[in-house]
Amino acid sequence: MREVDKNRLVRFMARVMEESGFKVYQNFQTSRHIIDIYGVLPTILGDIGVVVACKNYDERWEVGMDVLKEMEMVAKTLKASKVVVVTTSYFTDSANNYAGRRNIKLIDKDGLMVLAKRFTQHQEEIVEEESVVDYDDVEEEMEYTPSQTSGPSVSLGLLSRGKTSLKKGAKGNRGPSGPLWPRIRPFLKNYIVLILIVLLLSKFITYLVELSSSSTVMSGMSTIVSSAVLSYGLVLLLERDLNATLVKGTTVFFAALLVNVLLILYF
Secondary structure, eight states: OOHHHHHHHHHHHHHHHHHTTOEEEEEEEOSSOEEEEEEEEOOTTOOEEEEEEEEOOOTTOEEOHHHHHHHHHHHHHHTOSEEEEEESSEEOHHHHHHHHHTTEEEEOHHHHHHHHHHHHHHHHHHHHHHOOOOHHHHHHHHTTOOOOOOOOBOOOOTTSOSOOOBOTTOOOOOOOOSSSHHHHHHHHTSHHHHHHHHHHHHHHHHHHHHHHOOOHHHHHHHHHHHHHHHHHHHHHHHOSOHHHHHHHHHHHHHHHHHHHHHHHHHO
Protein backbone atom coordinates (compact mmCIF):
# COMPACT_ATOMS: atom_id res chain seq x y z
CA MET A 1 0.00 0.00 0.00
CA ARG A 2 1.46 3.38 -1.03
CA GLU A 3 0.97 6.12 1.52
CA VAL A 4 0.26 8.74 -1.13
CA ASP A 5 -2.64 6.63 -2.42
CA LYS A 6 -3.93 6.19 1.12
CA ASN A 7 -3.83 9.96 1.63
CA ARG A 8 -5.79 10.57 -1.58
CA LEU A 9 -8.40 8.05 -0.52
CA VAL A 10 -8.74 9.74 2.87
CA ARG A 11 -9.00 13.19 1.26
CA PHE A 12 -11.64 11.97 -1.17
CA MET A 13 -13.80 10.45 1.56
CA ALA A 14 -13.36 13.61 3.64
CA ARG A 15 -14.63 15.74 0.75
CA VAL A 16 -17.64 13.49 0.24
CA MET A 17 -18.52 13.78 3.93
CA GLU A 18 -18.02 17.56 3.91
CA GLU A 19 -20.40 17.80 0.94
CA SER A 20 -22.93 15.88 3.07
CA GLY A 21 -22.67 18.47 5.86
CA PHE A 22 -20.13 16.79 8.15
CA LYS A 23 -17.41 18.64 10.00
CA VAL A 24 -14.41 16.45 9.20
CA TYR A 25 -11.20 15.75 11.12
CA GLN A 26 -8.54 13.81 9.21
CA ASN A 27 -5.99 11.64 11.03
CA PHE A 28 -7.86 12.21 14.27
CA GLN A 29 -5.90 10.98 17.28
CA THR A 30 -7.38 9.38 20.38
CA SER A 31 -5.48 8.12 23.40
CA ARG A 32 -4.78 4.78 21.67
CA HIS A 33 -5.60 5.14 17.98
CA ILE A 34 -5.23 7.45 14.99
CA ILE A 35 -8.45 7.46 12.96
CA ASP A 36 -8.36 8.20 9.25
CA ILE A 37 -11.52 10.33 9.48
CA TYR A 38 -13.71 11.45 12.36
CA GLY A 39 -16.83 13.25 11.16
CA VAL A 40 -19.43 15.15 13.15
CA LEU A 41 -22.84 16.02 11.68
CA PRO A 42 -24.51 18.82 13.68
CA THR A 43 -28.29 18.48 13.95
CA ILE A 44 -30.99 20.17 15.99
CA LEU A 45 -31.32 17.02 18.08
CA GLY A 46 -27.57 16.74 18.72
CA ASP A 47 -24.30 15.85 16.99
CA ILE A 48 -23.93 12.58 15.07
CA GLY A 49 -20.41 11.15 15.19
CA VAL A 50 -18.96 8.87 12.49
CA VAL A 51 -15.58 7.11 12.45
CA VAL A 52 -14.13 6.10 9.07
CA ALA A 53 -11.29 3.70 8.28
CA CYS A 54 -9.75 3.86 4.78
CA LYS A 55 -7.87 0.77 3.58
CA ASN A 56 -6.06 1.11 0.26
CA TYR A 57 -5.34 -2.58 -0.38
CA ASP A 58 -4.53 -4.55 -3.47
CA GLU A 59 -7.44 -6.65 -4.76
CA ARG A 60 -5.76 -9.80 -3.45
CA TRP A 61 -6.06 -8.53 0.13
CA GLU A 62 -9.51 -8.54 1.68
CA VAL A 63 -10.50 -6.57 4.78
CA GLY A 64 -11.40 -8.88 7.63
CA MET A 65 -13.28 -8.70 10.92
CA ASP A 66 -10.22 -7.47 12.85
CA VAL A 67 -10.50 -4.03 11.23
CA LEU A 68 -14.24 -3.85 11.93
CA LYS A 69 -13.85 -4.80 15.59
CA GLU A 70 -11.03 -2.31 16.08
CA MET A 71 -13.16 0.49 14.62
CA GLU A 72 -16.05 -0.54 16.86
CA MET A 73 -13.80 0.00 19.90
CA VAL A 74 -12.76 3.41 18.56
CA ALA A 75 -16.42 4.36 18.00
CA LYS A 76 -17.25 3.31 21.55
CA THR A 77 -14.43 5.45 22.92
CA LEU A 78 -15.62 8.51 20.98
CA LYS A 79 -19.31 7.65 21.49
CA ALA A 80 -19.74 7.76 17.71
CA SER A 81 -23.05 6.72 16.17
CA LYS A 82 -21.67 5.01 13.09
CA VAL A 83 -18.67 3.04 11.84
CA VAL A 84 -17.66 3.19 8.16
CA VAL A 85 -14.92 1.07 6.58
CA VAL A 86 -13.79 1.89 3.05
CA THR A 87 -11.44 -0.23 0.94
CA THR A 88 -10.09 -0.26 -2.61
CA SER A 89 -10.34 -4.07 -2.49
CA TYR A 90 -13.13 -6.17 -0.96
CA PHE A 91 -14.32 -7.60 2.36
CA THR A 92 -14.25 -11.18 3.59
CA ASP A 93 -17.55 -13.01 3.89
CA SER A 94 -17.24 -13.02 7.67
CA ALA A 95 -16.71 -9.24 7.65
CA ASN A 96 -19.80 -8.74 5.47
CA ASN A 97 -21.89 -10.95 7.75
CA TYR A 98 -20.62 -9.21 10.86
CA ALA A 99 -21.33 -5.74 9.44
CA GLY A 100 -24.84 -6.84 8.57
CA ARG A 101 -25.51 -7.52 12.24
CA ARG A 102 -23.78 -4.42 13.57
CA ASN A 103 -23.93 -0.67 13.01
CA ILE A 104 -21.20 -0.80 10.38
CA LYS A 105 -21.21 0.54 6.82
CA LEU A 106 -18.93 -1.19 4.29
CA ILE A 107 -17.83 0.40 1.00
CA ASP A 108 -15.70 -1.79 -1.27
CA LYS A 109 -13.97 -1.17 -4.61
CA ASP A 110 -17.21 -1.30 -6.60
CA GLY A 111 -18.92 1.00 -4.15
CA LEU A 112 -16.07 3.50 -4.42
CA MET A 113 -16.47 3.59 -8.19
CA VAL A 114 -20.15 4.46 -7.86
CA LEU A 115 -19.43 6.98 -5.10
CA ALA A 116 -16.76 8.68 -7.23
CA LYS A 117 -19.15 8.85 -10.18
CA ARG A 118 -21.93 10.34 -8.05
CA PHE A 119 -19.53 12.84 -6.52
CA THR A 120 -18.40 13.98 -9.96
CA GLN A 121 -22.04 14.39 -11.06
CA HIS A 122 -22.72 16.44 -7.94
CA GLN A 123 -19.79 18.74 -8.74
CA GLU A 124 -21.11 19.19 -12.29
CA GLU A 125 -24.53 20.16 -10.90
CA ILE A 126 -22.89 22.75 -8.67
CA VAL A 127 -21.20 24.21 -11.76
CA GLU A 128 -24.58 24.45 -13.49
CA GLU A 129 -26.33 26.00 -10.49
CA GLU A 130 -23.64 28.22 -8.98
CA SER A 131 -20.76 28.19 -11.50
CA VAL A 132 -18.33 27.41 -8.68
CA VAL A 133 -16.05 24.34 -8.67
CA ASP A 134 -12.34 23.54 -8.48
CA TYR A 135 -11.74 20.98 -11.21
CA ASP A 136 -8.11 20.43 -10.22
CA ASP A 137 -9.13 19.28 -6.74
CA VAL A 138 -11.80 16.96 -8.12
CA GLU A 139 -9.39 15.37 -10.60
CA GLU A 140 -6.74 14.93 -7.93
CA GLU A 141 -9.14 13.22 -5.51
CA MET A 142 -10.30 10.85 -8.27
CA GLU A 143 -6.77 9.60 -9.02
CA TYR A 144 -6.90 6.96 -6.30
CA THR A 145 -9.78 5.12 -8.08
CA PRO A 146 -8.65 1.49 -8.56
CA SER A 147 -10.34 0.79 -11.91
CA GLN A 148 -13.22 1.76 -14.18
CA THR A 149 -15.04 -1.55 -13.78
CA SER A 150 -18.63 -1.04 -12.84
CA GLY A 151 -20.20 -3.00 -10.01
CA PRO A 152 -23.07 -2.93 -7.53
CA SER A 153 -23.95 0.61 -6.57
CA VAL A 154 -23.12 1.46 -2.97
CA SER A 155 -23.96 4.91 -1.62
CA LEU A 156 -22.42 6.68 1.33
CA GLY A 157 -25.53 6.22 3.44
CA LEU A 158 -23.58 6.87 6.60
CA LEU A 159 -26.43 6.23 8.97
CA SER A 160 -27.69 3.03 7.38
CA ARG A 161 -26.86 -0.44 8.66
CA GLY A 162 -24.47 -2.83 6.98
CA LYS A 163 -23.55 -2.83 3.31
CA THR A 164 -26.17 -0.89 1.38
CA SER A 165 -26.78 -1.62 -2.31
CA LEU A 166 -28.70 0.39 -4.87
CA LYS A 167 -30.00 -0.71 -8.26
CA LYS A 168 -27.33 -0.50 -10.91
CA GLY A 169 -27.57 2.69 -12.91
CA ALA A 170 -30.17 4.24 -10.61
CA LYS A 171 -30.16 8.01 -10.41
CA GLY A 172 -31.09 10.08 -7.40
CA ASN A 173 -33.92 12.57 -7.23
CA ARG A 174 -32.97 15.75 -8.98
CA GLY A 175 -35.90 17.80 -7.71
CA PRO A 176 -38.14 20.11 -9.72
CA SER A 177 -36.74 21.79 -12.79
CA GLY A 178 -37.13 25.38 -13.79
CA PRO A 179 -35.24 28.70 -13.81
CA LEU A 180 -36.06 29.53 -10.17
CA TRP A 181 -35.23 26.14 -8.66
CA PRO A 182 -31.39 26.57 -8.61
CA ARG A 183 -31.87 29.83 -6.66
CA ILE A 184 -34.50 28.49 -4.26
CA ARG A 185 -32.89 25.14 -3.57
CA PRO A 186 -29.90 26.34 -1.44
CA PHE A 187 -32.34 28.43 0.63
CA LEU A 188 -34.63 25.44 1.20
CA LYS A 189 -31.72 23.28 2.40
CA ASN A 190 -31.57 25.34 5.59
CA TYR A 191 -33.02 23.36 8.52
CA ILE A 192 -34.79 26.37 10.03
CA VAL A 193 -36.44 27.26 6.72
CA LEU A 194 -37.64 23.67 6.26
CA ILE A 195 -39.04 23.52 9.79
CA LEU A 196 -40.89 26.82 9.34
CA ILE A 197 -42.39 25.65 6.04
CA VAL A 198 -43.51 22.37 7.61
CA LEU A 199 -45.00 24.21 10.59
CA LEU A 200 -46.97 26.69 8.48
CA LEU A 201 -48.28 24.11 6.02
CA SER A 202 -49.17 21.57 8.72
CA LYS A 203 -51.00 24.28 10.69
CA PHE A 204 -52.96 25.21 7.57
CA ILE A 205 -53.87 21.57 6.89
CA THR A 206 -54.90 21.09 10.53
CA TYR A 207 -57.07 24.21 10.30
CA LEU A 208 -58.86 22.78 7.26
CA VAL A 209 -59.41 19.50 9.11
CA GLU A 210 -60.82 21.35 12.14
CA LEU A 211 -63.34 23.10 9.88
CA SER A 212 -64.78 19.75 8.82
CA SER A 213 -64.39 17.92 12.14
CA SER A 214 -64.52 19.05 15.76
CA SER A 215 -62.64 15.98 16.98
CA THR A 216 -59.40 16.82 18.79
CA VAL A 217 -58.11 13.37 17.88
CA MET A 218 -58.50 14.10 14.16
CA SER A 219 -56.87 17.47 14.65
CA GLY A 220 -53.86 15.95 16.41
CA MET A 221 -53.51 13.16 13.87
CA SER A 222 -53.65 15.59 10.97
CA THR A 223 -50.83 17.62 12.53
CA ILE A 224 -48.62 14.54 12.94
CA VAL A 225 -49.37 13.01 9.54
CA SER A 226 -49.07 16.27 7.61
CA SER A 227 -45.80 17.13 9.40
CA ALA A 228 -44.36 13.72 8.51
CA VAL A 229 -45.44 13.87 4.87
CA LEU A 230 -44.18 17.43 4.44
CA SER A 231 -40.88 16.81 6.24
CA TYR A 232 -39.85 13.76 4.21
CA GLY A 233 -41.46 15.02 1.02
CA LEU A 234 -39.64 18.36 1.00
CA VAL A 235 -36.30 16.81 1.91
CA LEU A 236 -36.75 14.18 -0.81
CA LEU A 237 -36.95 16.99 -3.37
CA LEU A 238 -33.61 18.34 -2.18
CA GLU A 239 -31.54 15.23 -1.43
CA ARG A 240 -30.33 12.55 -3.84
CA ASP A 241 -29.55 9.95 -1.23
CA LEU A 242 -32.32 8.01 0.50
CA ASN A 243 -30.36 7.68 3.74
CA ALA A 244 -29.65 11.41 3.85
CA THR A 245 -33.35 12.00 3.23
CA LEU A 246 -34.31 9.80 6.17
CA VAL A 247 -31.86 11.50 8.53
CA LYS A 248 -32.70 15.07 7.56
CA GLY A 249 -36.42 14.38 7.19
CA THR A 250 -36.56 12.81 10.66
CA THR A 251 -34.76 15.79 12.17
CA VAL A 252 -37.15 18.26 10.55
CA PHE A 253 -40.19 16.15 11.49
CA PHE A 254 -39.37 15.86 15.20
CA ALA A 255 -38.29 19.51 15.42
CA ALA A 256 -41.60 20.60 13.87
CA LEU A 257 -43.54 18.39 16.29
CA LEU A 258 -41.61 19.81 19.24
CA VAL A 259 -42.40 23.38 18.19
CA ASN A 260 -46.06 22.42 17.73
CA VAL A 261 -46.18 21.00 21.27
CA LEU A 262 -44.58 24.16 22.69
CA LEU A 263 -47.09 26.32 20.84
CA ILE A 264 -49.97 24.30 22.27
CA LEU A 265 -48.60 24.47 25.81
CA TYR A 266 -47.68 28.15 25.96
CA PHE A 267 -50.01 29.86 23.47
